[in-house]
Amino acid sequence: MEIKEGYFYSKEHEWVKIEGNTAKVGISDYAQHKLGDITFVDLPKTGKEVKQFALLTGIESVKAASDIFSPVSGKVTAVNSALEGAPEMVNKSPFEDGWIARLDITNPSETSNLMDAAAYKVYLDSLEG
Amino acid sequence: MSKFTPHTEDEIKQMLSDIGVKSVAALFSDIPADLKPKSFNLPAGMAEYEAFGKLNGLSAANKTERVLFMGGGYYDHFIPAAVDAMSSRAEFYTAYTPYQPEASQGTLQAIFEYQTMIAKLTGLDVSNASLYDGGTALYEAAAMAVRTNGRSRIIIDAGVNPIYRKILKTYVINQDIDIVEADLKDISTDREKIISLLDDRAAALILQTPNYFGIADDYTDLFKICDEKGITKISVFYPMSLGILKTPGEMGADIAVADGQSLGLPLSFGGPYLGIMAASKGYVRKMPGRIVGETLDKNGKKCYVLTLQAREQHIRREKATSNICSNQALCALRAVVYLSLLGKDGFRKISLLNLEKASYLKEKLAGFVEIKPGVTYNEFTVKLKSDAGEFVKKMEKAGFYAGIPASIYYPDKKNCLIVAVTEKRTLNEIDKFADAFKSALSQVA
Amino acid sequence: MENIFSKSVAGRTGVDAGKTDENTINKIPENLRRTVSNGLPELSELDVVRHFTGLSRENFSVDTNFYPLGSCTMKYNPKINEAVAALPGFTGLHPYTAMIDESAAQGALEVLYEISRQLCEITGMKRFTTQPYAGAHGELLGMLLTAAYHRKKGNNKKYVIVPESAHGTNPASAAAAGYSIITVKVDAEGGIDIDSLKEKMSDEVAAIMMTLPSTLGVFEKRIKEVIEIAGKHDTLMYYDGANLNAILGKLRPGDVGFDIVHINLHKTFSTPHGGGGPGSGVVGVSERLLDFLPVPVVAKDSSNRFILDYSVKNSIGQIASFFGNFGVILKAYTYILMLGREGLIDLSEKAVLNANYCMAKLKPFYDLPYDRICMHEVVFTAKRQAKNGVHATDIAKALIDRGIHPPTVYFPLVVEEAIMIEPTETESKQTIDVFIEAMKEIADTAAFEPQKIKDAPITTEISRPDETKAARDLKLTCF
Secondary structure (H helix, E strand, O other), X not given: OOOOOOOEEXXXXXXXXXXXXXXXXXXXXXXXXXXXXEEEEEOOOOOOXXXXXXXXXXXEEOOOEXXXXXXXOEEEEEEOOHHHHOOOHHHHOOOOOOOOEEEEEOOHHHHHHOEOHXXXXXXXXXXXX | OOOOOOOOHHHHHHHHHHHOOOOOHHXXXXXXXXXXXXXXXXXXXXXXXXXXXHHHHHHHXXXXXXXXXXXXXXXXXXOOHXXXXXXXXXXXXXXXXXXXXXHEHHHHHHHHHHHHHHHHHXXXXXXXXXXXXXXXHHHHHHHHHHHHHOOOEEEEEOOOOHHHHHHXXXXXXXXXXXXXXXXXXXXXXXXXXXXXXXXXXXXXXXEEOOOOOOEOOOOHHHHHHHHHHOOEEEEEOOHHHHHOEOOHHHHOOOEEEEEHXXXXXXXXXXXXXXXXXXXXXXXXXXOOOOOEEEEEEOOOOEEEEEOOHXXXXXXXXXHOOOOOOOOOHHHHHHHHHHHHHHHHHHHHHHHHHHHHHHHHHHHHHHOOOEEOOOOEOOEEEEEOOOOHHHHHHHHHHOOEXXXXXXXXXXOOOOOEEEEEOOOOOOHHHHHHHHHHHHXXXXXXX | OOOHHHHOOOOOOXXXXXXXXXXXXXXXXHHHEOOOOOOOXXXXXXXXXXXXXXXXXXXXXXXXXXXXXXXXXXXXXXXXXXXXXXXXXXXXXXXXXXXXXXXXXXXXXXXXXXXXXXXXXXXXXXXXXXXXXXXXXXXXXXXXXXXXXXXXXXXXXXXXXXXXXXXXXXXXXXXXXXXXXXXXXXXXXXXXXXXXXXXXXXXXXXXXXXXXXXXXXXXXXXXXXXXXXXXXXXXXEEEEHHHHHHOOOOOXXXXXXXXXEEOOHHHHOOOOOOOOOOOOOXXXXXXXXXXXXXXXXXXXXXXXXXXXXXXXXXXXXXXXXXXXXXXXXXXXXXHHHHHHHHHHHHHHHHHHHHHHHHHHHHOOOOEOOOOOOOOOOEEEEOHHHHOOOOOHHHHHHHHHHOOOOOOEEOOOOOOXXXXXXXXXXXXXXXXXXXXXXHHHHHHHHHHHOHHHHHOOOOOOXXXXXXXXXXXXXXXXXXX
């Protein structure tokens, strides 16, 4: 199970990569594994504003459907439209090519409400127990 | 008493011994004594022929010998014998929902073909595998609109089947959805009224053609306005009429719903019927109910499978697009067989025949009674000089179900009678009907 | 099989619709006419009959195969039911007839009146409505009735409680009626966890939805406590009748204290499943909900004539166009008449006997999450086999190769690798023994040659479909 360093993680298995005043958001390797073959990503609309942990969008696999909550507050400025034709990218490359949205963030210190890579590993171990 | 349990005394003994209990009663020992039934006084069972005799008597107690000129959304259409023959095949009707595709390609492919024919018939992109009936399908369409654009107001023309409107009102009572009904101008759509209601609070506009009074209309203009305002366009249609009338797709509808009873289903006192839903591509993921998709098996062979199940209750639970589980699958089978038997030209012809016979009657009646003006298909409204409910009773005595008194649902239309004519009505029946009609008119109350 | 459109030949005609005058179209102005082709195929009647007959032969069905689907009650569908539903006095009866003139539909109205009486006696409820078209539809009605009851009393209710073992339609139906769901855990015995329930319970809970026996096939031992807890908060009790087959004549939900009961006529009362429907989810209510029932209700007037009664004081309206799936209701009514008191009691006894027999014979080969007397169905887990890489779905596919329809798999969600077996009462020991043998053989093969099971099915027309492709590359029509 891959856990990328330098990313922050939420309890619902979303990750965020902070790049100055913007953030990239996606779901973790654990999440894509649990969901199975992703069949559809309901990409959010650009301009959408979300608060931390509020509903960002939805994702579907053959056997499940899941809500994606935004790990940080902000405004959606870009979405990964490649996922429209190739939702499987979320399975193949959950941390890189399978990114879901980019946001302009309002409060970088919100990451204190998230887990870093080490803490997320501990969290995942506790789930599998 | 009839029994379908095959157990012999010996078998029961053996099975109890294998289980390790002394009696069948022991298997119910978890049920506390104070929870035993307070009563269970059902009559003793009957042999098959006794039960059949009783039901036969009940069947005969219904006056179905009177000739039907009554519609209101449910019609006495010709059902080819082959429809019954196919839907009576036990491999179809005693099968379960096709969750195990390798064991149910028959059902899955039949439904896939049904979906295709409905899409073609309505001029839209996709259809689901069926919903319960026209009224509940209409609710589901409204719910789809709300899910799509996040608004909460539904504008619905009062010419839409009043039963559907009642169902819609009942369903939304605990939801944040408000229904606004646009009154008719006499018995046709009031365009000014509708246009005045089309704003950015409206999630959907629902129109029906032909409407409950039989008036056929082209809603392309109203749907164009909806497009400009981001309002979902829902069209309620009558399947038989689509043999010749403009389709929901051609009018620009987003979602089309109907009751499929007219496609090979008997009247059967209200059910089972068939909820039809078709939609344009963009609405697929919001559609409720089962949907069959085509794919390949692991050896590359074409096959069919229930797809997009992530929308449904068994996966999404409270977040599902709808709570629907069982649908009307066997009824959809009847519809696809019916449409296949009639075929491209046959369906067009039978549809035209409905119009021909209705026009014949309409013209005959126009000689002595007021027919409400407007383009109609196989149903039209007659304006009597007295109460339509009373008139209908007179016609019953003459051996006809003359139509639906509009006042059942439109209290201000006491003297209006809605008359339907299908391809099944012979010219002889129609002539006799017209004579009886004339005669009943001149009878003193 | 090739799809029906590929068999179409331009110009071929099927059923004759009668002579038409093509000029009739002129009665419709051009802008109202259809201009795109209706796209229907062109086939002879024989072509159509061969096509659908051929398709039917690709199906498993109760009439051809043993179908031990847990929670579905795939019992034998008596043929007499079909004969009754085809009687012309029923098939030819327009639903509006009763609204125009009740005297013209007395036979049909009597069926509706009588089945309500039968079901009241069977379940202990006060009155039934036949409107719901299916179980889930009945659940929705139940939730609408619940909301109406609380609204009338001025209660502020936001939640509905369901056990985690509940069927997905339970929370979906409650949500459709505007409620939020609270899920309660299931205890080690497979019943609702009372401590968890007490903790989550409050005055804001509108209803608790339960299935009895539970979806795990075991009797809810602490049901009385649940009813008591609900009573303290004016919370209604909803009974999901999916498992009614286990307790006919042994327990009545109305006696126990349930307010709303839905029955799946296509499960318990032998109406056929039809490949996914039509079903019927009739709903019965307790005294305190009578005033909220949907209209019309079928009643008797002072001269014992059957009438449609619209006077239900606080009726929620209607959720079906008329009286529900009448053709389905006819079949259930006939079935109950034929079985009678003794036949119904015998039904549940044999259903429970058959399921316990399955449990005893399969125990050595599959793990049993709840090792206690089961009711009409038994839940196993494929955990043991999963250690070797063979999952519940593989076992299901292997059964298909052996001519047996698989049991329910992966439900209820509380059991990992769940395999839920419900033989029903209409199956003989012989048939069940064949099933046991097949399951034993699969278990053996799973232990020593697991790949053989993972490759199943190999004897069917098609092998495992690519469901991911089906959802990603959506193809929902032939064109």
